[in-house]
Amino acid sequence: MQKLEQLQRKVKNAEDLQSIVRTMKVMASVGIHQFEDAADSLGDYYDTLERGLQVVLSREFSEARPFLSSDDEGSAGIIVIGSSQSLCGPFDESILTYTLEKIREDKKRDTQFFVLGERLTGYLHQAGVSVDKQFILPGSAGGIGGLVLDLLAGIEEWQATQDIRSIRVLHNKPADKEGYTSHSQHLLPLNKRWLERLVDRPWPTNNLPQYRADAHTLFLSLLRQYLFVSLYRAVAESLVAEYTSRLSAMQQAEKKIDERLEKLNRAYTHERQSAITSELLDIMAGFEAAQSMDENNQ
Numbered sequence: 001m002q003k004l005e006q007l008q009r010k011v012k013n014a015e016d017l018q019s020i021v022r023t024m025k026v027m028a029s030v031g032i033h034q035f036e037d038a039a040d041s042l043g044d045y046y047d048t049l050e051r052g053l054q055v056v057l058s059r060e061f062s063e064a065r066p067f068l069s070s071d072d073e074g075s076a077g078i079i080v081i082g083s084s085q086s087l088c089g090p091f092d093e094s095i096l097t098y099t100l101e102k103i104r105e106d107k108k109r110d111t112q113f114f115v116l117g118e119r120l121t122g123y124l125h126q127a128g129v130s131v132d133k134q135f136i137l138p139g140s141a142g143g144i145g146g147l148v149l150d151l152l153a154g155i156e157e158w159q160a161t162q163d164i165r166s167i168r169v170l171h172n173k174p175a176d177k178e179g180y181t182s183h184s185q186h187l188l189p190l191n192k193r194w195l196e197r198l199v200d201r202p203w204p205t206n207n208l209p210q211y212r213a214d215a216h217t218l219f220l221s222l223l224r225q226y227l228f229v230s231l232y233r234a235v236a237e238s239l240v241a242e243y244t245s246r247l248s249a250m251q252q253a254e255k256k257i258d259e260r261l262e263k264l265n266r267a268y269t270h271e272r273q274s275a276i277t278s279e280l281l282d283i284m285a286g287f288e289a290a291q292s293m294d295e296n297n298q
Contacts, residue, residue, distance in 0.1 A: 003271055004268070004271050004272060004275060007264060007267055007268040007271060008268065010264050011261065011264045011265060011268060014257055014260055014261045014264060015261065017257055018254065018257045018258070018261065021250050021253050021254045021257060022254065024087070024246070024250050025247060025250045025251065025254065028243045028244075028246045028247035028250060029247060031239070031243035031246075032240055032243045032244055032247065034140065034141050035141055035236045035237075035239040035240045035243065036236075036240050037141070038141040038144060038232075038236040039233055039236035039237050039240065042229050042232060042233050042236075045229060046229050046233075049222060049225055049226055049229060050198055052218075052222045053195070053198055053219075053222050053226070054198045054199060054201060054203075055209050055211065056211070056215055056218055056219050056222065057195055057198065057199050057219075058199050059215065060215040060216075060219070061195070061199065063215055063216055063219040064190060064192075064195055064219065067165075067188060067189055067190045067223065068189050068190055068192050068195075074163060074164065074165050074166065075109065075110040075111065075112065075162055075163065075164045075165075075166070076106060076109050076110070076111045076112070076164065076166040076167070076168075077111070077112045077113075077114070077155065077158045077164040077166065077167040077168075078099070078102070078111055078112070078113050078114070078167075078168055078169075078170060079113075079114045079115075079116070079151065079167070079168070079169040079170070079231070079234075080095060080099050080113060080114070080115050080116065080120060080124070080169075080170045080171070081095070081116045081117065081120075081137075081169065081170070081171035081172070081234060081235060081238040082095055082096075082115065082116060082117025082118075082119055082120025082121070082123075082137075083117050083119055083120065083137070083242050084117060084136075084137035084138070084139065084239065084242065085242075085246075086119065087246055087249055087250070088242050088243075088245040088246040088249060089245045089246075089248065089249045091172060091180075091241070091242055091245045092117065092119045092120045092123055093123070094172060094180070094182055095120065095170060095171065095172050095182055096120060096123045096124065096127070097182075098170060098182035098184075099124070099129075099170055100127060100129075102170060102184065103129065112132045112158060112162065112164060113129060113130070113131050113132050114131075114132060114133050114134075114135060114151065114154055115131050115133075115134050115135070116134075116135045116136075116137050116147075116235070116238075117134075117135075117137055118134065118136075121134045133154060135147060135150060135151065137235070137239070141236070144232055144235050144236060144239075145232065147235060148228055148231045148232050148235065149228075151231055152224065152227060152228060152231070155167060155227070165188060165189060166186075166188060166189060167186075167187045167188045168184055168185060168186045168187055169184075169185050169187060169230070169231065169234045170182065170183070170184050171183060171185075171234050171235075171237065171238040171241075172237075172238055172241040172242070173234075173237040173238065173240075173241055174237065174240050174241050174244060179241070179244055179245060179248060180241035180244065180245060183237075185230065185234060187227055187230055187231070188227075190223075
């Protein structure tokens with residue numbers, strides 16, 4: 001009976017763990033859809049920004065020249081995005097390896113780091129990388145905007161106090177076959193060919209737009225919005241990849257728990273059947289002994 005009770009407790013614990021894992025699977029699925037929608041929602045706004053840049057630069061391309069300096073000049077700033085929570089497989093390890101590769105490529109440059117995610121910050125410290133500032137990732141799409149504004153404030157401080165002109169963001173992003181892949185996006189300096197293509201692109205209507213605002217002020221405003229959208233998308237894509245990785249980890253955990261439960265239930269059924277059989281044999285032995293005593297008394 002003691003072994004039966006032990007098996008019963010193990011089955012109960014496994015069922016409780018199974019329930020937790022299933023709940024986490026649901027939460028991961030909800031998170032994936034939420035952050036996918038956040039990333040997809042930027043498409044039209046990004047197109048509008050490009051049109052705005054096209055209008056300004058068609059008349060005053062010189063406004064962009066201060067932001068077209070060589071990427072090899074001066075200090076660099078790198079924003080690295082890790083995980084918001086644990087239980088997402090080798091997510092942080094993947095972006096850590098990718099980041100260290102980029103550091104080795106730029107080993108002669110003075111580089112400052114902003115890191116999103118506590119675990120990744122710890123890994124970078126262990127690897128000997130000094131982190132300028134750590135940011136906390138949001139648990140919902142509604143928190144991405146505030147985080148990006150904080151990052152923009154940090155970038156402006158970099159530019160003002162350390163004259164950092166080269167800035168890029170490293171993050172994991174969803175991939176069809178591999179789940180996710182590590183990705184690097186240069187935010188500054190701006191890509192000259194991209195801007196030239198914008199200027200040469202035909203306008204969709206016959207009415208060319210005009211603006212009354214100062215070209216310099218308007219360009220800087222559009223540039224800030226471009227940085228906002230780029231960072232917002234990077235954070236959203238990283239969170240999609242993270243939650244996809246977490247869902248995969250939970251699916252693997254659920255499979256192992258199901259296998260464990262199946263073994264425990266088989267063991268419990270076998271042990272219970274053995275106990276019943278033993279009790280029946282005891283009853284039969286007692287009955288036969290009583291019957292034998294009755295025959296002897298007769």
